[in-house]
Amino acid sequence: KQEVTQIPAALSVPEGENLVLNCSFTDSAIYNLQWFRQDPGKGLTSLLLIQSSQREQTSGRLNASLDKSSGRSTLYIAASQPGDSATYLCAVIAGANNLFFGTGTRLTVIP
Amino acid sequence: KAGVTQTPRYLIKTRGQQVTLSCSPISGHRSVSWYQQTPGQGLQFLFEYFSETQRNKGNFPGRFSGRQFSNSRSEMNVSTLELGDSALYLCASTKTGGPLVETQYFGPGTRLLVL
Numbered sequence: 001k002q003e004v005t006q007i008p009a010a011l012s013v014p015e016g017e018n019l020v021l022n023c024s025f026t027d028s029a030i031y032n033l034q035w036f037r038q039d040p041g042k043g044l045t046s047l048l049l050i051q052s053s054q055r056e057q058t059s060g061r062l063n064a065s066l067d068k069s070s071g072r073s074t075l076y077i078a079a080s081q082p083g084d085s086a087t088y089l090c091a092v093i094a095g096a097n098n099l100f101f102g103t104g105t106r107l108t109v110i111p
Numbered sequence: 112k113a114g115v116t117q118t119p120r121y122l123i124k125t126r127g128q129q130v131t132l133s134c135s136p137i138s139g140h141r142s143v144s145w146y147q148q149t150p151g152q153g154l155q156f157l158f159e160y161f162s163e164t165q166r167n168k169g170n171f172p173g174r175f176s177g178r179q180f181s182n183s184r185s186e187m188n189v190s191t192l193e194l195g196d197s198a199l200y201l202c203a204s205t206k207t208g209g210p211l212v213e214t215q216y217f218g219p220g221t222r223l224l225v226l
Contacts, residue, residue: 031211043200044154044217051212089154093211098169099156 002027002094006102013080014110021075021105023090028068031093034062035075037086038104044089048075080109113138115204115218129190135205136183142166143185144210145177146201154201156198159209162186166201166209171187189223197225 003026013019015073023033048057048064050073056065063076085108091101099100113147116135124130144167145157156169160179180187183204189196201220205213 041219043219044203044215046214046216049212049214057224091154097113099210101156103153 001102002030002092002098004072004090004092004102006088006090006105008105009103010106012108012109012110015080015082017080017109018076018078019107021077021088021090021104021107023073023075024056025048025071025073025092025100026096027094029094030070033064033066033073033093034091034099035062035073036089036091038089039086045086047088079106081110082109085109115202117200117202117218117221119226120219121220121222123226124192125226126160126192126194128192129188130188130192130223132200132202132223133206134185134187134218135201136185137216140175140204140206140216141183142180142205142207142209143178144203144205144212144215145151145185145187146203147171148201149195149197156210157187161207163208167211191214194224197223199223 032051034049039043050057061078062100066073086106087106089104091099142161142225144159148154150157163179174190177187199220203215203217
Protein backbone atom coordinates (compact mmCIF):
# COMPACT_ATOMS: atom_id res chain seq x y z
CA LYS A 1 0.00 0.00 0.00
CA GLN A 2 1.22 3.48 -0.86
CA GLU A 3 2.40 5.46 2.16
CA VAL A 4 3.00 9.18 2.03
CA THR A 5 5.10 10.94 4.65
CA GLN A 6 5.66 14.62 5.19
CA ILE A 7 8.56 16.04 7.14
CA PRO A 8 8.64 18.12 9.23
CA ALA A 9 5.26 17.82 10.91
CA ALA A 10 5.47 21.46 11.97
CA LEU A 11 7.65 24.38 10.98
CA SER A 12 7.97 27.96 12.20
CA VAL A 13 9.90 30.54 10.21
CA PRO A 14 10.25 34.32 10.33
CA GLU A 15 8.57 36.30 7.60
CA GLY A 16 10.62 36.67 4.42
CA GLU A 17 12.44 33.37 4.65
CA ASN A 18 12.50 30.85 1.85
CA LEU A 19 11.46 27.38 2.95
CA VAL A 20 11.10 23.82 1.73
CA LEU A 21 8.46 21.26 2.65
CA ASN A 22 9.13 17.61 1.97
CA CYS A 23 6.91 14.77 0.84
CA SER A 24 8.03 11.17 0.33
CA PHE A 25 6.11 8.19 -1.00
CA THR A 26 6.89 4.50 -0.94
CA ASP A 27 5.70 3.38 -4.39
CA SER A 28 7.16 5.29 -7.32
CA ALA A 29 4.44 4.07 -9.71
CA ILE A 30 2.34 7.20 -9.41
CA TYR A 31 0.24 9.05 -11.97
CA ASN A 32 0.70 12.49 -10.51
CA LEU A 33 1.29 14.38 -7.28
CA GLN A 34 -0.65 17.28 -5.85
CA TRP A 35 0.03 19.87 -3.16
CA PHE A 36 -2.76 21.45 -1.10
CA ARG A 37 -3.06 23.91 1.72
CA GLN A 38 -5.66 23.67 4.45
CA ASP A 39 -6.73 26.66 6.49
CA PRO A 40 -8.74 26.22 9.69
CA GLY A 41 -12.37 26.91 8.94
CA LYS A 42 -11.67 27.63 5.27
CA GLY A 43 -11.30 24.17 3.79
CA LEU A 44 -8.76 22.83 1.34
CA THR A 45 -7.15 24.63 -1.59
CA SER A 46 -5.34 22.97 -4.47
CA LEU A 47 -1.94 24.57 -5.04
CA LEU A 48 -0.02 22.62 -7.67
CA LEU A 49 -0.47 19.44 -9.67
CA ILE A 50 2.56 17.70 -11.17
CA GLN A 51 1.99 15.03 -13.80
CA SER A 52 4.19 11.95 -13.54
CA SER A 53 6.02 12.99 -16.72
CA GLN A 54 6.88 16.42 -15.30
CA ARG A 55 9.71 17.40 -12.99
CA GLU A 56 8.28 20.59 -11.54
CA GLN A 57 5.46 23.11 -11.52
CA THR A 58 5.48 26.75 -10.53
CA SER A 59 2.77 29.12 -9.40
CA GLY A 60 3.78 32.53 -8.12
CA ARG A 61 6.04 32.10 -5.12
CA LEU A 62 5.47 28.34 -5.07
CA ASN A 63 7.56 25.76 -6.85
CA ALA A 64 6.99 22.03 -6.55
CA SER A 65 9.38 19.40 -7.80
CA LEU A 66 8.91 15.70 -8.33
CA ASP A 67 11.51 12.93 -8.38
CA LYS A 68 9.63 9.71 -8.98
CA SER A 69 12.67 7.48 -8.88
CA SER A 70 13.53 8.53 -5.35
CA GLY A 71 9.91 8.82 -4.24
CA ARG A 72 10.17 12.46 -3.24
CA SER A 73 8.59 15.82 -3.86
CA THR A 74 9.40 19.21 -2.42
CA LEU A 75 7.35 22.37 -2.17
CA TYR A 76 9.47 25.51 -2.17
CA ILE A 77 7.91 28.70 -0.85
CA ALA A 78 9.83 31.88 -1.58
CA ALA A 79 9.75 35.00 0.57
CA SER A 80 7.28 33.56 3.06
CA GLN A 81 4.44 35.74 4.38
CA PRO A 82 2.19 35.41 7.44
CA GLY A 83 -0.66 34.58 5.04
CA ASP A 84 1.22 31.42 4.08
CA SER A 85 0.54 30.00 7.54
CA ALA A 86 -1.53 26.86 7.04
CA THR A 87 -1.21 23.09 6.90
CA TYR A 88 0.30 21.85 3.65
CA LEU A 89 -0.64 18.42 2.35
CA CYS A 90 0.72 16.40 -0.52
CA ALA A 91 -1.17 13.60 -2.23
CA VAL A 92 -0.13 11.02 -4.79
CA ILE A 93 -2.39 9.33 -7.28
CA ALA A 94 -1.54 5.67 -7.59
CA GLY A 95 -2.97 2.19 -7.70
CA ALA A 96 -6.53 1.86 -8.90
CA ASN A 97 -6.95 5.61 -9.27
CA ASN A 98 -6.79 6.27 -5.58
CA LEU A 99 -5.42 9.34 -3.88
CA PHE A 100 -3.08 8.88 -0.92
CA PHE A 101 -2.56 11.88 1.31
CA GLY A 102 0.40 12.71 3.48
CA THR A 103 0.17 13.62 7.13
CA GLY A 104 0.73 17.31 6.49
CA THR A 105 3.17 20.01 7.59
CA ARG A 106 1.80 22.79 9.76
CA LEU A 107 3.56 25.99 8.76
CA THR A 108 3.65 29.14 10.86
CA VAL A 109 5.20 32.28 9.42
CA ILE A 110 6.05 34.74 12.19
CA PRO A 111 5.67 38.45 11.34
CA LYS B 112 -19.09 32.39 -9.58
CA ALA B 113 -20.35 30.56 -6.51
CA GLY B 114 -18.02 28.02 -4.95
CA VAL B 115 -18.66 24.47 -3.88
CA THR B 116 -21.36 24.29 -1.24
CA GLN B 117 -21.99 21.53 1.25
CA THR B 118 -24.99 20.96 3.46
CA PRO B 119 -25.40 20.59 6.30
CA ARG B 120 -22.27 22.10 7.82
CA TYR B 121 -22.64 20.25 11.10
CA LEU B 122 -24.46 17.08 11.99
CA ILE B 123 -24.86 14.94 15.10
CA LYS B 124 -26.07 11.36 14.80
CA THR B 125 -26.09 8.25 16.96
CA ARG B 126 -24.57 4.86 16.24
CA GLY B 127 -26.60 2.73 13.89
CA GLN B 128 -28.31 5.63 12.17
CA GLN B 129 -27.70 6.63 8.59
CA VAL B 130 -26.78 10.03 7.21
CA THR B 131 -26.92 11.80 3.87
CA LEU B 132 -24.62 14.68 3.00
CA SER B 133 -25.06 16.96 0.00
CA CYS B 134 -22.60 18.72 -2.27
CA SER B 135 -23.29 21.23 -5.02
CA PRO B 136 -20.32 21.74 -7.34
CA ILE B 137 -19.25 24.93 -9.05
CA SER B 138 -21.54 25.73 -11.95
CA GLY B 139 -20.31 23.91 -15.04
CA HIS B 140 -18.27 21.36 -13.09
CA ARG B 141 -19.33 17.79 -13.70
CA SER B 142 -16.95 15.84 -11.49
CA VAL B 143 -17.53 15.60 -7.74
CA SER B 144 -15.22 13.83 -5.32
CA TRP B 145 -15.69 13.04 -1.65
CA TYR B 146 -13.08 12.82 1.11
CA GLN B 147 -13.04 11.89 4.78
CA GLN B 148 -10.70 13.63 7.22
CA THR B 149 -10.07 12.34 10.74
CA PRO B 150 -7.31 13.08 13.25
CA GLY B 151 -6.21 9.44 13.25
CA GLN B 152 -6.33 8.53 9.56
CA GLY B 153 -5.86 11.95 8.01
CA LEU B 154 -7.41 12.76 4.68
CA GLN B 155 -8.70 9.83 2.64
CA PHE B 156 -10.34 9.65 -0.76
CA LEU B 157 -13.82 8.11 -0.77
CA PHE B 158 -15.02 8.23 -4.38
CA GLU B 159 -15.57 10.38 -7.44
CA TYR B 160 -18.66 10.81 -9.57
CA PHE B 161 -18.85 12.03 -13.13
CA SER B 162 -21.93 12.14 -15.33
CA GLU B 163 -23.99 10.35 -12.68
CA THR B 164 -21.54 7.42 -12.57
CA GLN B 165 -18.95 6.47 -10.00
CA ARG B 166 -15.64 6.79 -11.83
CA ASN B 167 -13.09 6.22 -9.07
CA LYS B 168 -13.26 4.71 -5.62
CA GLY B 169 -11.07 4.62 -2.55
CA ASN B 170 -10.81 1.86 0.04
CA PHE B 171 -13.92 2.29 2.11
CA PRO B 172 -16.54 -0.30 3.11
CA GLY B 173 -19.87 -0.57 1.33
CA ARG B 174 -21.57 1.42 4.09
CA PHE B 175 -20.26 4.47 2.28
CA SER B 176 -22.08 5.17 -0.94
CA GLY B 177 -22.88 8.07 -3.15
CA ARG B 178 -24.74 9.25 -6.16
CA GLN B 179 -24.81 12.11 -8.57
CA PHE B 180 -27.77 13.78 -10.17
CA SER B 181 -28.19 15.10 -13.69
CA ASN B 182 -27.44 18.64 -12.47
CA SER B 183 -24.08 17.34 -11.09
CA ARG B 184 -25.11 17.75 -7.47
CA SER B 185 -23.93 14.81 -5.41
CA GLU B 186 -24.99 13.10 -2.23
CA MET B 187 -23.01 10.84 0.02
CA ASN B 188 -24.68 8.32 2.31
CA VAL B 189 -23.27 6.46 5.27
CA SER B 190 -25.40 3.67 6.69
CA THR B 191 -25.18 2.01 10.09
CA LEU B 192 -23.02 4.74 11.53
CA GLU B 193 -20.07 3.85 13.76
CA LEU B 194 -18.22 6.06 16.21
CA GLY B 195 -15.22 6.01 13.88
CA ASP B 196 -17.25 7.69 11.16
CA SER B 197 -17.02 10.95 13.07
CA ALA B 198 -15.05 13.15 10.70
CA LEU B 199 -14.97 16.15 8.44
CA TYR B 200 -16.38 15.17 5.05
CA LEU B 201 -15.14 17.27 2.17
CA CYS B 202 -16.32 17.37 -1.37
CA ALA B 203 -14.49 18.86 -4.32
CA SER B 204 -15.38 19.52 -7.92
CA THR B 205 -13.52 19.75 -11.21
CA LYS B 206 -14.70 20.49 -14.71
CA THR B 207 -14.46 17.05 -16.26
CA GLY B 208 -11.12 15.42 -15.60
CA GLY B 209 -11.63 14.59 -11.96
CA PRO B 210 -9.28 14.72 -8.97
CA LEU B 211 -6.56 12.70 -10.63
CA VAL B 212 -5.71 15.19 -13.35
CA GLU B 213 -7.41 18.52 -12.67
CA THR B 214 -7.22 21.22 -10.01
CA GLN B 215 -9.93 20.61 -7.45
CA TYR B 216 -12.13 23.18 -5.77
CA PHE B 217 -13.20 22.22 -2.28
CA GLY B 218 -16.26 22.97 -0.23
CA PRO B 219 -16.08 23.93 3.45
CA GLY B 220 -16.98 20.43 4.57
CA THR B 221 -19.61 18.80 6.75
CA ARG B 222 -18.53 17.94 10.25
CA LEU B 223 -20.23 14.74 11.40
CA LEU B 224 -20.24 13.65 15.02
CA VAL B 225 -21.46 10.15 15.83
CA LEU B 226 -22.43 9.56 19.46
